[in-house]
Amino acid sequence: MSILSERQKLILSLVVHDYIKTATPVGSKNLVEKFRLDFSPATVRNELAKLTEMNFLSQPHTSAGRIPTEKGYRLFVGVLMNTQELKEENRHMIEHQFFQTQQDQGIDGWMKLAASILASQSKAISLVSAPLPIRNSLKHVALIDLTGKQMLIVLVLTSGQMQQRFVTLTEQVSQNKLTMTANEINQRFKGMTTDQIHQEKQKSTTNNALMELVMKNVLNAMYETDAMKAGEVFTDGISNVLAEPEFAESEEARQALRIFEEQPALQSFLSKTALDQKIGGVQVLIGGEGLLTNLQNCSLVLARYGIPETLTGTVGVFGPMRMAYSRNIPTVRFIASLLSDLISESLVELQ
Amino acid sequence: MSILSERQKLILSLVVHDYIKTATPVGSKNLVEKFRLDFSPATVRNELAKLTEMNFLSQPHTSAGRIPTEKGYRLFVGVLMNTQELKEENRHMIEHQFFQTQQDQGIDGWMKLAASILASQSKAISLVSAPLPIRNSLKHVALIDLTGKQMLIVLVLTSGQMQQRFVTLTEQVSQNKLTMTANEINQRFKGMTTDQIHQEKQKSTTNNALMELVMKNVLNAMYETDAMKAGEVFTDGISNVLAEPEFAESEEARQALRIFEEQPALQSFLSKTALDQKIGGVQVLIGGEGLLTNLQNCSLVLARYGIPETLTGTVGVFGPMRMAYSRNIPTVRFIASLLSDLISESLVELQ
DNA sequence: CTTTAGCACTCAAGTCAATCGAGTGCTAAA
DNA sequence: TTTAGCACTCGATTGACTTGAGTGCTAAAG
Structure with missing residues (x-):
């Protein structure tokens, strides 16, 4: 497997970027114009051809633009995307939403709140699973x-x-x-x-x-x-995702969203999936691996929160495969850390 | 305003019935064939014309079948439909679902459960608002x-x-x-x-x-x-309604479903709407009166539950205007009565 | 006076062919 | 190695045409 040139990386990430925004196959000419590249469409075409060969991109039909493949997204998320921290500004906004509700409603309330904030920030479906006490006494x-x-x-x-x-x-x-x-x-x-x-x-x-x-x-x-109480999963933002073309067009996909209203299915999925993740790390599942078959062109950004070995839960965002990873990943991470803090505080209080 | 003949009533209710099932405008010939009426299509056409004149039915365009109007549905729900009690069989099924969860999780748990059962029974969106203690001490x-x-x-x-x-x-x-x-x-x-x-x-x-x-x-x-805690509203079954043509086709309507994920809006709506209803009675709002403008061809079946003057909440079903009233109304009534029983039991326990 | 057969009319939805245009791969020149 | 040029592909759009379910009206039959 050959290594990608810098230019190839650039082009790939531009394609991913553009496709995330527009949800339409992106072609060479368009790309050059929109991003003011200083090489010609023909050059870009050659690179696109190579990237397609290497299976980072695909074409819906011979005479259309390119769409990232699962592999393409993986490379993008893993390497190409600059995962900066969440902007100061956004962090403040989230914290504000979190703490303006002065009532302390206990862990349940925090989770609900987290789900609601995460849904509104990500414009996708948020999932927050109740912390599962590994050793509750x-x-x-x-x-x-x-x-x-x-x-x-x-x-x-x-x-x-x-x-x-x-x-x-x-x-x-x-x-x-x-x-x-x-x-x-x-x-x-x-x-x-x-x-x-x-x-x-x-x-x-x-x-x-x-x-x-x-x-x-x-x-x-x-x-x-x-x-x-252990595995309960709070969900929010289902209607966010209905606007996305992936769901607007396919009756099938829309039906598949039922799963987010079914506790047992969600619980077993989350508990199977994210248990071996360490606190603070963010895991990205691209292409609905293991989830429902009808949700194959979707992704999941997950993080664990809580206190290692004692009380941990999962928080995450579900959306179309072309979701805004560069915003969602830091957001999920930040919310996970907020929840972790809240939980350890509440444990200290009880000491 | 002239009074409807028996035959007109029959035809109107058949039209409503059929439209609820098929969601397509229903015409004279079809009607005669499907229900084996012993008068001719032409006769039916005359009656349909009169009903249309009186504004119980409407036509999407001059050469199409008839669709019930709001007024048509109102008459159907108020007079034509025989509101029998829920079948023994269904009552048992619901009770079973209710009590198989042996844990007593408190009022909150019951409400969640009620929302879930109601959604699955009605294939529509269920709403259960937390009982609002009129005099909590x-x-x-x-x-x-x-x-x-x-x-x-x-x-x-x-x-x-x-x-x-x-x-x-x-x-x-x-x-x-x-x-x-x-x-x-x-x-x-x-x-x-x-x-x-x-x-x-x-x-x-x-x-x-x-x-x-x-x-x-x-x-x-x-x-x-x-x-x-007072006004919290539990919601379930949003995905049920996505399959309905009313929502599958209109992007706008799908967007409007957001409201069911917004606590404040729901709370204020329910508290404005159903307060003056007596316990046990079922209220039917046809044509999304007062709700969001984009949800105009929808209906709401509501009932109050709890203990009069002390602790009352609302339970209901939201769906397209052509929902299965004849099933949903008794179901809502039954679930309201179950919740009322549970609540008064829990109060007695605390006496 | 009511019912019904007959008929001309309407209009959304489906079919089919033509056209358009964004995008491609390839070749040959710079 | 890059780029201009060109023939080609194929989904999407457009518009003419057909189809068929349904209508209203009229006039004859009950």
């Missing part, structure tokens, strides 16, 4: 007497999530008794994961009915948190 | 010592919503002191709305710093709940 249990015969169980987990349960008791129990029970549970189970608690509990059976009742609820609530 | 406050210098404030509201806050204290405070403060607050403010608490608090200023701190947080949290 019990931080604190509190028991609160409500009416004498009803109590509230409040659970704080190391991931920063909380759960509450109402439980109706068979007999009157004093707040004192509740506090003592809570203390005992905290001493014995603090810092343990769901499974560890389960095992520990097997060891010694108390005949303390209250204790049993509480622990049953605690375990249930923890299982739920583990299983459910 | 404080049920219980609990203060929990976490680490000696951090406490957790747990707020239970009469609407069944909960809020927690972490607060870092300037000095060590015992759980005992916290419990006493909580008791005091509960005695003084229990059952009051945000505004009432605000007033009551003005009356006597304590020099109890802890008390002040807690109350500041309680009020904040309550304001947030009032303002924010």
Whole structure:
């Protein structure tokens, strides 16, 4: 495989650029005029022919302009594009949107917000998956007497999530008794994961009915948190992408967008795809690899966020293969870092 | 305004029926053949002409079949359609979907679920707005010592919503002191709305710093709940509607679907629209009245759910004007009643 | 007075051929 | 190695023509 000349690289990246903007095959004459190149269309044609030969470009039909191939996009994203950081200005704008909503609504709220901002910035579909606690454990249990015969169980987990349960008791129990029970549970189970608690509990059976009742609820609530909240995926901007010719024209492609309204499919896809990525790095999937077959000329820009080995989620942008990588990649990276910061702050707060 | 003959009613409803199915203008001959009418096409033509005169039907151009007008749909929905209850079979299916998710995820979870079920049943866009507590008041406050210098404030509201806050204290405070403060607050403010608490608090200023701190947080949290969670709208099934010819063909209409990804617009629309509806009743808005101008040949089926005068939200279906009213209306009604039941149950639990 | 057969008329949608033009590859000269 | 020139390709556009579902009107039949 021969190495590309500088001029070839230039021309290739111009083609990609132009095609991203116009979505129409780009030809030699057009290229020379638009970018004021100082060689002739014929020269450009020769180079285009070579690039086509090497499979970086393709032609929809013999007498049309060129379109980047998957391979072309890959080279563009990997080498040709100058991935600068996001402009100061844009960073501020995003931060502003993030923090003007003063209410702290917890992790869920942040994710929703991130999805909304990312969608509006990228004009594409945004995906934000809930951080999956790799090791979620019990931080604190509190028991609160409500009416004498009803109590509230409040659970704080190391991931920063909380759960509450109402439980109706068979007999009157004093707040004192509740506090003592809570203390005992905290001493014995603090810092343990769901499974560890389960095992520990097997060891010694108390005949303390209250204790049993509480622990049953605690375990249930923890299982739920583990299983459910874990993989939830927030999505935004589906309508953004409807304007793109790729989707406007093909009924099939439009149907394929259904997938973004189907939690289970999204979850399994994201969890399969991005797990081995390190925090902060951005991964670009070009040509809908592994995704739905009808979405083949689409791309996905993904990044992981959170705290390594502890609590990590995925954030990303989905759009046509000719998406604005040079804007989307830094944006995704920046939003991932914002989310990471927010999450580690919220963990520190709970320390 | 003359009254329609039985035959005219029959023909009108057949036209509506057929147009809902085929989305193409329906003509006399076709009508007679498809429904095996025992009068001739010419007769039907005469009737169609009269119905057109009376503005129940219209023609896209002089030599085409008829299409129902807004007025036509209104008559159909209001009088001609036999609004039977949802079939036993369908009710069971919906209930099953509703309750197979065993986890009780709180009101939010139910709403999401309702939106998802409604979208899949109606093949249109579903809307579920969070119940707006008309009179939300404080049920219980609990203060929990976490680490000696951090406490957790747990707020239970009469609407069944909960809020927690972490607060870092300037000095060590015992759980005992916290419990006493909580008791005091509960005695003084229990059952009051945000505004009432605000007033009551003005009356006597304590020099109890802890008390002040807690109350500041309680009020904040309550304001947030009032303002924010209140109007949130869950949406599902946007991609359903993309297949409909109304949207597949018009770029404009597709753009207009953006509105379903914009919380503020949705919230204000729903709150303006459906407030004066009584619980259980179903309201049908034909011709996108008041909604976006680009969505004029669309309709909305809405119902209120919840507990009258206390905690009510809206549930509904949005689709092309030629939607399957006869299926969607009972479905919306049924789902509204399910949600109402769930909400009143959850309130009873908290009593 | 109502229904229906017959007929001329309308008009969107489909078919087909001609034309246009952006783009190509190749060759030969600079 | 670059470029001008030229014949060629082929999708897109245009416009004339045909087709057919549907109409309104009239006059005869019930």
